[in-house]
Amino acid sequence: MTHNFQKDIAGCGLTGLIDKKGKGVDGSHIKTSLSLMTDRGNGLGAGYAAYGIYPEFEDYYAFHVMYDFESSRMEVEEILKANYDIEKKEEIPTAKVESIVINPLLMRYFVKPKAEKIRPGSNEKDFVVQFVMKVNSEIEGAYVFSSGKNMGAFKGVGNPQEIGDFFKIEEYTGYIWTGHTRFPTNTPGWWGGAHPFTLLDWSIVHNGEISSYGINKRYLEMYGYKLTLLTDTEVVAYLFDLLVRRHGLDIKTACTVLAAPFWKDIDRLDDDEREAYTTLRSTYASALLNGPFSLLFGHSKGLVGINDRIKLRPLVAATKGDMTYMASEESAIREICPDPERVWAPRAGDPVIVEREG
Amino acid sequence: MYNIDAKGMHFKELNEQVRAAVKDGEDEITLQNVNGQYYIGVGIREKPTITIEGVPGNDLAAFMDGPTLRVKSNAQDNIANTMNSGKVIIEGHAGDVLGYGMRGGKLHIKGNVGYRVGIHMKGYKKQIPTIVAGGTAGDFFGEYMAGGVLILLGLEGTDVKTNPIAGDYLGTGMHGGKIFVRGEIDPTRIGAEVGILDLDENDHKLLKKCLEDFCADFDLSVDDIMKEPFKKLEPITDRPYGNLYAY
Numbered sequence A: 001m002t003h004n005f006q007k008d009i010a011g012c013g014l015t016g017l018i019d020k021k022g023k024g025v026d027g028s029h030i031k032t033s034l035s036l037m038t039d040r041g042n043g044l045g046a047g048y049a050a051y052g053i054y055p056e057f058e059d060y061y062a063f064h065v066m067y068d069f070e071s072s073r074m075e076v077e078e079i080l081k082a083n084y085d086i087e088k089k090e091e092i093p094t095a096k097v098e099s100i101v102i103n104p105l106l107m108r109y110f111v112k113p114k115a116e117k118i119r120p121g122s123n124e125k126d127f128v129v130q131f132v133m134k135v136n137s138e139i140e141g142a143y144v145f146s147s148g149k150n151m152g153a154f155k156g157v158g159n160p161q162e163i164g165d166f167f168k169i170e171e172y173t174g175y176i177w178t179g180h181t182r183f184p185t186n187t188p189g190w191w192g193g194a195h196p197f198t199l200l201d202w203s204i205v206h207n208g209e210i211s212s213y214g215i216n217k218r219y220l221e222m223y224g225y226k227l228t229l230l231t232d233t234e235v236v237a238y239l240f241d242l243l244v245r246r247h248g249l250d251i252k253t254a255c256t257v258l259a260a261p262f263w264k265d266i267d268r269l270d271d272d273e274r275e276a277y278t279t280l281r282s283t284y285a286s287a288l289l290n291g292p293f294s295l296l297f298g299h300s301k302g303l304v305g306i307n308d309r310i311k312l313r314p315l316v317a318a319t320k321g322d323m324t325y326m327a328s329e330e331s332a333i334r335e336i337c338p339d340p341e342r343v344w345a346p347r348a349g350d351p352v353i354v355e356r357e358g
Numbered sequence B: 001m002y003n004i005d006a007k008g009m010h011f012k013e014l015n016e017q018v019r020a021a022v023k024d025g026e027d028e029i030t031l032q033n034v035n036g037q038y039y040i041g042v043g044i045r046e047k048p049t050i051t052i053e054g055v056p057g058n059d060l061a062a063f064m065d066g067p068t069l070r071v072k073s074n075a076q077d078n079i080a081n082t083m084n085s086g087k088v089i090i091e092g093h094a095g096d097v098l099g100y101g102m103r104g105g106k107l108h109i110k111g112n113v114g115y116r117v118g119i120h121m122k123g124y125k126k127q128i129p130t131i132v133a134g135g136t137a138g139d140f141f142g143e144y145m146a147g148g149v150l151i152l153l154g155l156e157g158t159d160v161k162t163n164p165i166a167g168d169y170l171g172t173g174m175h176g177g178k179i180f181v182r183g184e185i186d187p188t189r190i191g192a193e194v195g196i197l198d199l200d201e202n203d204h205k206l207l208k209k210c211l212e213d214f215c216a217d218f219d220l221s222v223d224d225i226m227k228e229p230f231k232k233l234e235p236i237t238d239r240p241y242g243n244l245y246a247y
Helices: A028-035 A070-083 A124-138 A160-166 A213-221 A234-246 A251-258 A271-283 A330-334 B011-023 B201-218 B222-227
Strands: A013-019 A046-051 A061-067 A084-091 A105-113 A142-146 A151-156 A176-181 A197-199 A202-208 A293-299 A302-307 A316-320 A323-327 A342-344 A352-355 B002-005 B028-035 B049-055 B065-071 B085-090 B106-109 B130-133 B146-152 B176-182 B194-197 B230-235
Touching (some): A013 A028, A028 A160, A142 A151, A202 A234, A251 A271, A302 A323, A316 A330, A323 A352, A330 B049, B002 B011, B106 B201
Parallel strands (some): B049 B065, B106 B130
Antiparallel strands (some): A046 A176, A084 A105
16 A cells, blocks of 8 residues: 555535526535535535525525524523514424434524614614624524525534535525535634524635634624624625625625735726725725635625635636536536536636526 | 546545556556546556546646546646656646646646646756646746746637736746746736746747647647747746845
């Protein structure tokens, strides 16, 4: 034996798909795609985000919540009852998976905020964000996995196949799916630390490291976000919420903030563009994401893939018919779409933005 | 002729089968239904020809020392890392970090290549690692290059503004070897220690030899390719940072 690999060196792996006509596909596709990249992770975290999975409750916020203790559940449900009309409450259905020995209690709630609880001048979405921040930061052992409408995050400690089987992911049908297999480097592998990271209907899966985490965190805290999940990727979900929902930037501009052009390249632009980019970089200096990343950003109307400015992590995109696929490896796309019409590697910092039609 | 059906197979099993076949003296091996298996061809020191049908996974031909690999489709990242001899032929596009620290042998890609191709390539006497790409390259092409030959052809057409033949930081930190580029180079996108030069007679000979081999692999015409002018990038100082810590 000349080759004795003591361990496999890897990084995280991500994959995503969108049907721009809004037609649903079941979760077996994303699980198959992600499972091909199992060796990019190390079994300490995998997860999926899906859009369009709760059509019968599409007007309700779907809260997926993880509880370490029964007491955390009681505390959260008390706040829920006081502030929301609860249409339905249930355990998230799971299957027995041999390798998953311990798991937190996983509940979901379909709710509407009580109108009288929303302060004048505030709005429903801010109200939901405040609830998520309160649960994550104040209630011990309770973490909100997702809080959007007609979407949900399913994640935990395990590899892609195990987590997919555990959540019976193939029983859901969605028009956007993302998936992630994790190789934690700087922070613990725990259920709340698996990707995707979400807020309202924003979801992020990420390969890399956000070296600017400290700057981004302090910046977000000024706007009331509380960063509790012990993982750098959390900042990206909240930055999209701040930039797109609260500040009204379009998604392309928000991407320009996160992966801003280098000053030397801004200096080469003509006057108008130079001024625009200079203003944007100056205004949002603390929202710049530094460090290596490829990430997929899902929301109810589309899917975005983007790399850091010097492409320190891989990202490949492909299309076939109404479908667009993006993944860390081309083979992960071909595993579920053997003959794509177009395959390309997006350039550094240049987002691939796919919007749902209609 | 020996076939292995790689469908659904983990890379460990596939590579064990390949090594066993090579050990048994098979010199023509075809891997069918490959999709994403890592490390194909890694560390093999015999000289079989291995044909790969499907997209092979990362680290193809790393530390390879002899075989010829022909990939019938696109390929992914980290191909020919520290490769010592042999050849890799890719009929489609290839990804990032190709030929990192490559020290011998050839890597021929018909299409485009990604970021960080040919970083830290090195050469010595008859060991001249060579990478030829028929399309364009991303940023950091030939960064810290110490030896060997990199050739970019832009056969599908390029535009210095919208579709440049090479990305930013071309040859940054380069201190040995040669880069030949067929098409316009943006002088603001190259490393400070690199000069854009015309080819001399020896360069022409070297380029032609490399292109004859490349064209034979893909059934292309050397004369057609050489109708367009080439430029050469070379380090123009011997020790650009010699005084960095000595002021």
